Amino acid sequence: MVAFLQLLGITVAVFFLIRVLPADPVARLVGFNASDEVYNQAEASLGLNQPLMKQFGLYFGFFPSEQTGLLQGDLGRSWVTNENVLDEIIRFFPVTLELITISFIVATLLALPLGMFSAIRPNGLVDRGVFVYGLMAGAQPEFWWGLLFIYVFFVVLGWAPAPLGQLGPLTEAPETVTGFLTIDSLIAGNWEVFVEALTHLWLPVMTLVLILSGPIIKMIRQNMLRVLESDFILYANSAGLPARTIAAYTFRAAFAPALTLVGILYGFMLGGAVLVEKVFSLGGLGQYSVRSILQFDYPAIQGVVLVITAFSLLIYLALDVFHAWMDPRIRT
Amino acid sequence: MTARQEHPAAAQRNILLWVGLAIVATSLLLAVFGEVLSPYSPVMPTGNISTPPSAQHWFGTDATGLDIFSRVISAPRTDVTIALAAAGLSLVAGSLIGLVAGFYRGSLSELIMRVSDVIQSFPVFILAMILVALSGRSTFNLVLALAFLYTPIFIRLTRAEVLSQRSRTYVQSARAIGASELRISFRHVLPNSLAPALIQASVVIGWGILLTAGLSFIGAGVRPPTPEWGLMISKGANSIILGEWWPSVFPGLAISLTVFGFAAVGNALERAYR
Numbered sequence: 001m002v003a004f005l006q007l008l009g010i011t012v013a014v015f016f017l018i019r020v021l022p023a024d025p026v027a028r029l030v031g032f033n034a035s036d037e038v039y040n041q042a043e044a045s046l047g048l049n050q051p052l053m054k055q056f057g058l059y060f061g062f063f064p065s066e067q068t069g070l071l072q073g074d075l076g077r078s079w080v081t082n083e084n085v086l087d088e089i090i091r092f093f094p095v096t097l098e099l100i101t102i103s104f105i106v107a108t109l110l111a112l113p114l115g116m117f118s119a120i121r122p123n124g125l126v127d128r129g130v131f132v133y134g135l136m137a138g139a140q141p142e143f144w145w146g147l148l149f150i151y152v153f154f155v156v157l158g159w160a161p162a163p164l165g166q167l168g169p170l171t172e173a174p175e176t177v178t179g180f181l182t183i184d185s186l187i188a189g190n191w192e193v194f195v196e197a198l199t200h201l202w203l204p205v206m207t208l209v210l211i212l213s214g215p216i217i218k219m220i221r222q223n224m225l226r227v228l229e230s231d232f233i234l235y236a237n238s239a240g241l242p243a244r245t246i247a248a249y250t251f252r253a254a255f256a257p258a259l260t261l262v263g264i265l266y267g268f269m270l271g272g273a274v275l276v277e278k279v280f281s282l283g284g285l286g287q288y289s290v291r292s293i294l295q296f297d298y299p300a301i302q303g304v305v306l307v308i309t310a311f312s313l314l315i316y317l318a319l320d321v322f323h324a325w326m327d328p329r330i331r332t
Numbered sequence: 333m334t335a336r337q338e339h340p341a342a343a344q345r346n347i348l349l350w351v352g353l354a355i356v357a358t359s360l361l362l363a364v365f366g367e368v369l370s371p372y373s374p375v376m377p378t379g380n381i382s383t384p385p386s387a388q389h390w391f392g393t394d395a396t397g398l399d400i401f402s403r404v405i406s407a408p409r410t411d412v413t414i415a416l417a418a419a420g421l422s423l424v425a426g427s428l429i430g431l432v433a434g435f436y437r438g439s440l441s442e443l444i445m446r447v448s449d450v451i452q453s454f455p456v457f458i459l460a461m462i463l464v465a466l467s468g469r470s471t472f473n474l475v476l477a478l479a480f481l482y483t484p485i486f487i488r489l490t491r492a493e494v495l496s497q498r499s500r501t502y503v504q505s506a507r508a509i510g511a512s513e514l515r516i517s518f519r520h521v522l523p524n525s526l527a528p529a530l531i532q533a534s535v536v537i538g539w540g541i542l543l544t545a546g547l548s549f550i551g552a553g554v555r556p557p558t559p560e561w562g563l564m565i566s567k568g569a570n571s572i573i574l575g576e577w578w579p580s581v582f583p584g585l586a587i588s589l590t591v592f593g594f595a596a597v598g599n600a601l602e603r604a605y606r
Contacts, residue, residue, distance in 0.1 A: 009450045014462075021466035123341035131341075132348070135599055139538050139591045143549050144565055144584030151577050162573070271455025275546055279569065290550055293461045301462060308455050 003313040007306075011070070014305045015056060018298055025296035029079065046079055059302070075306065076299035078292070085303035088288065093307065095166065096277065096284035098180045100269045102201060103208035108262060111213045115220025115258075116251070119228065130217055137214025146207040146279035153203060160203050163280040167196055204280045208273065212265060219261045223254035256326045263319040267312025349600035355593025356534075363408040363416075370402035374559040382571065385578055392578035394564070395571055398557070404582050406559040412590070414471060415540030418478030419533050425479065426486020427522070427529050433487060434494030434525075435517045445491075448484035456481060460543055465552045474553060478540050485536065486529045493525035531601045538594030545587050561587045 027034070030042045043049045047058060059076065061069025068074040075085040118127035146163075153160040166181050178184055182201075185193035227233060227250045236246050274286030281287075285304065292300030362369075371390075372378055377397035378389070385392040391400035433441040451459075463477035497503065498521060506516045545562030547553035554560050556567070561583040568580025 006450065006453055009446075010454060013450055018462060018466055021463070022468065023466035123339065128341055128344055132344075135348070135595055136588075136592050139535075139542050139595055141542060141545055141562075141565070141584055141587045141591070143546065144580065144587065147565065147569055147572055147580050147584070151572050151575075151581075155573060155575050155577075268455065271458040274457055274461075275549065278550060289458055290461065290552070293458070293465050294551060296466065305454070305458065308458070309453065312453070 003316065007309055007313055010309045011302070011306055014302055015059060016052075018301055019052060019055075023296050025079065025298060028296045059299075070306075075303040078297055078300045080292070080295050080297045080300070085299050088300070089285065089303055089307050092283065092285045092288040094178065094180045095282055096270060096273055096286060098182060099201065099204055099277070099282060099284060100208065100266065100273055103205045103212060104262060104266055104269075106205060107209045107212040107216055110209065111216035111220055114213075115217040116224055118217070119221045119224030119254075122225065127221075130221065134214040134218045137211055140211060142207055142211045143275035143279050145210055146204065146276050149203050149207055150279070161196075161199055163203065165281050165283065166200050167193065200280075204276050204282065207276050207279075208269070212269075215265065216258065216262060220254060220258045223257050224250060227253045252326070256323055259322065260319055263315050267308075267315045270308045270311060345600065345603065348596045352593045352596030352600065355589055356597055359408050359412050359590045359593065362405050363412040366405040366408050370399075370406050372399035372402040374398065374403045374406040375557045382576055382579075384576075391582045392576075394567060394579040395576075400564070400579060400582055403559040403564055404561070404586050407561045407564070407583065407586065408590075410471065410554055410558055410560045411541050411544050411562075411587075412537075414474050414478065414544045415537045417475045418482060418540045419537045421475065421479035422482035422536070423486050423529055423533050426483040427490040427526060429483070430487040430490025430529070431494055431517055431522050431525065434491035435498055435521060436513075441491075444487065448487050451481070452484045457543070457546065460547060461550070461552045464547055469553060469555055471554060474544060474547070478543060481543075482536050482540070485532060489528040489532055490525055493528050494521055497521050497524050527605055531598060531605055534594050534598035534601060538591040538598070541587060541594070542591050 026039060026043045026046065026048060029046075030038050034042075040049070047055055050058070057063055057069075058067050059069050061067075061071035061074065063069075064072055069076070073086075075089070077083065078085055078088060081088070114126065114130055118124070118130040121127060150160070150163050154162060176184060178187075181197040182194060185191075185197060230253075233246060233250060236249060270285060271289070273284070274290060276282075277284045277286040278290065285308070288300070289304040291297070292304060367374065375398070378393055378399050379397055380389065380393045381397045382395055383389055383393045389399050389401065391404060393399055394403075429444060433444040460477055460481060463480065464473055467473045467477070502524075503516060503520060506520050511520075541561075544553055545560070545565070548560050548562030549566045551566070553562060556563055564583035565580045565587075568576070568578075568583070572580055
């Protein structure tokens with residue numbers, strides 16, 4: 001319920017925010033030298049000549065006889081491409097989702113052992129290295145790291161393909177089933193396309209992993225430290241349980257909160273991968289949002305924000321369910 | 333007793349603090365004197381196009397013949413100033429609002445926190461793009477947008493501290509001698525509640541630099557040919573595939589180091605405070 005209110009709040013806020021800001025989407029569309037007649041016509045066709053509250057009602061679908069809106073599951077049409085916003089987002093969304101999902105899996109697999117090692121020996125060599133890395137990776141220009149990787153691995157070493165999209169220019173994409181290139185190519189049984197999709201993905205994935213691992217390691221380390229000091233581990237130790245069992249206990253207790261952070265970052269990354277997508281020309285949700293914002297495409301902007309927020313909230317919900325499953329104390 | 337033996341981890345933290353301070357000081361100095369120190373004008377082409385680093389052009393020149401070293405050291409005037417102004421503005425606004433939200437509890441406080449929630453649950457980069465692109469790409473609008481984004485952070489920090497201070501003995505004594513609530517909140521509680529927000533400010537300046545550069549990189553920040561790190565990287569991105577690494581590597585290195593410096597100082601302050 002709280003999540004739903006938040007979604008509603010953000011949708012309403014965006015709607016008014018983009019209309020309050022002094023941008024002129026009509027002039028952007030028809031050009032600044034257009035005659036008044038053309039201008040007014042364009043304004044009318046976008047519905048911007050109507051009172052603000054009327055526009056609001058239309059967008060939310062309170063007047064379904066005139067125009068379908070959010071209540072009818074219609075996100076409107078893009079002002080620039082005249083396509084259905086929802087269809088466009090469904091096309092762009094999987095690209096981003098594929099990129100960040102693989103990145104998160106790799107980052108978590110990398111962060112787990114590092115975080116655990118640094119927690120087992122606080123102030124040891126691993127811990128100190130991890131500390132500096134975490135401090136650095138917490139805030140870095142990921143678009144620049146992406147370019148560096150392109151320079152090193154494409155220009156100098158030639159190990160990676162040109163950063164110009166998801167596949168090479170001559171490769172035909174497999175039939176779209178899920179929208180995820182890697183999964184679609186497997187469904188089509190096209191092994192070559194699968195490998196090619198992966199070769200185009202590993203550099204952007206590496207860029208994101210570099211940024212993401214920092215906070216995840218830090219989180220795992222803190223949780224491990226806290227759990228290691230807790231009573232039940234002390235008890236397990238004094239009961240003479242083998243180190244392996246204790247490690248498993250600790251891991252289990254420390255993993256759940258770390259996963260929360262991963263979930264939050266995951267929702268955050270949907271909008272945060274914009275720059276990496278741009279550097280590697282991946283054409284995902286991030287590039288879609290850049291395009292719609294720079295072109296003042298209001299329905300598209302609203303759609304992107306709505307979808308990203310809704311998706312983040314879904315993740316939080318999934319996390320809560322997962323927590324209840326992991327930790328019996330939360331179940332009521 | 334011989335000289336005090338420091339634990340290697342503590343020594344490392346000390347080094348980090350000093351490195352951080354040095355970077356911060358350099359970036360502040362360059363924000364003021366960067367343009368004066370530049371060997372070439374940061375916005376006038378030198379005539380040498382795309383030359384690699386040399387004695388004449390330390391960091392080389394870019395595709396339109398601008399001297400990269402001059403542009404890299406002139407950029408803090410844009411990047412660091414925007415981040416400083418935004419952090420300062422949001423620090424002032426956030427701590428005042430946070431004081432109100434923490435000290436005078438009620439529906440207003442509740443409303444403030446809910447609005448902060450909504451702002452913070454937005455995807456940051458997308459909200460920043462919307463704010464700057466739709467209100468016009470100017471330095472002033474960038475500052476306002478960043479300040480708007482970061483204010484909730486300071487509201488939260490100050491409010492949490494105010495909540496823990498408001499029932500302390502000194503507040504009760506002030507009330508006992510008849511000080512007004514307004515005086516108590518501003519004269520006594522506010523100064524005692526500022527520390528967490530001030531510490532966070534250093535980190536927020538780093539984020540501000542990063543966001544300014546990112547927005548400019550994507551075409552939603554300051555306009556070319558302003559010497560600005562993100563713009564320079566964006567311009568250099570086209571030539572990096574041709575093997576010309578210097579137009580984008582040097583400004584990126586500058587961002588990376590500067591942001592790291594501010595984060596290191598913030599981290600050291602936080603450890604000292606705890």
